Amino acid sequence: MIKVTILYPNAEGNTFDMAYYTGKHFPMLRRVFGDSMKATAIDKGMASGTPGAPVPFLAIGYLYFENISAFQNGMKEHAAEIRADIPHYTNIKPIIQISEVVE
Amino acid sequence: MIKVTILYPNAEGNTFDMAYYTGKHFPMLRRVFGDSMKATAIDKGMASGTPGAPVPFLAIGYLYFENISAFQNGMKEHAAEIRADIPHYTNIKPIIQISEVVE
Numbered sequence: 001m002i003k004v005t006i007l008y009p010n011a012e013g014n015t016f017d018m019a020y021y022t023g024k025h026f027p028m029l030r031r032v033f034g035d036s037m038k039a040t041a042i043d044k045g046m047a048s049g050t051p052g053a054p055v056p057f058l059a060i061g062y063l064y065f066e067n068i069s070a071f072q073n074g075m076k077e078h079a080a081e082i083r084a085d086i087p088h089y090t091n092i093k094p095i096i097q098i099s100e101v102v103e
Numbered sequence: 104m105i106k107v108t109i110l111y112p113n114a115e116g117n118t119f120d121m122a123y124y125t126g127k128h129f130p131m132l133r134r135v136f137g138d139s140m141k142a143t144a145i146d147k148g149m150a151s152g153t154p155g156a157p158v159p160f161l162a163i164g165y166l167y168f169e170n171i172s173a174f175q176n177g178m179k180e181h182a183a184e185i186r187a188d189i190p191h192y193t194n195i196k197p198i199i200q201i202s203e204v205v206e
Contacts, residue, residue: 003146005163022205042205043106046171049199056200060108068149096152097159102125102145 001038004063004071007095009056010045016058018044020089028085029063032078036071039064058092068098104141105171109164110198113148119161121147123192131188132166135181139174142167161195171201 008016026040041062045055065071075082086094111119129143144165148158168174178185189197 002149004152005146006152007159018205026206040206043108043202044205045200046105046203047201049107049109049201056110056198057202060200060202095159097148097163098150098152099146099160099163100149102121102147103129103143 001101002065002068002071003099003101004065005097005099006061006063007057007097008059008090008092009095010054010058011092014058014092015090016092017089018042018059021059021061025085025089026061029082032081033063033065033071033074036074037063037065058090064101071098104204105168105174106202106204107166107168107174108200108202109166110160110200111162111193111195112198113158113161114195117161117195118193119195120192121145121162124162124164128188128192129164132185135184136166136168136174136177139177140166140168161193167204174201 008014022042026042030037030040043060043062045057045059048055063071111117125145129145133140133143146160146163146165148160148162151158166174
């Protein structure tokens, strides 16, 4: 299983609309990826692990696929639609990581 | 539910021993946090979402607790033991984020 992790870094002036992300963006992702996407998860940043420091990420989204090809095939078809939706909920350019789920 | 996310950034010279992390460090975390820790997960960085770019994080660890207090109480007691184990598997200073699990 692989996990696509989408991290939205916190910084002065960065905005993130969690209601849109959960209510509109993720339902769209589920629609375009269909059965190839096995699960999703969303975190809302609360605090840094270092007391007094700002929270590192305003939000982190997770998309699970059987393998990288399943993600890449979906992106080939739907990347334009997905990217066009991002300005509706954030002005942040996300960091995108592909990981192996070790455990 | 809250999630403590521990991110190990990738950079020139950064090292990470996944076998130690899964085989020694996480078992130690489970022992010291006990029943207060509800679940754990580990990701191994494979690739960036941007083709050709380096993977952003070599590894990401996740610790789930009912609330922040459950994590903080465990850290009060065991932070020294946990921190002392880090040099056994990495030379990276991790980014630690506390998140609310939205979904």
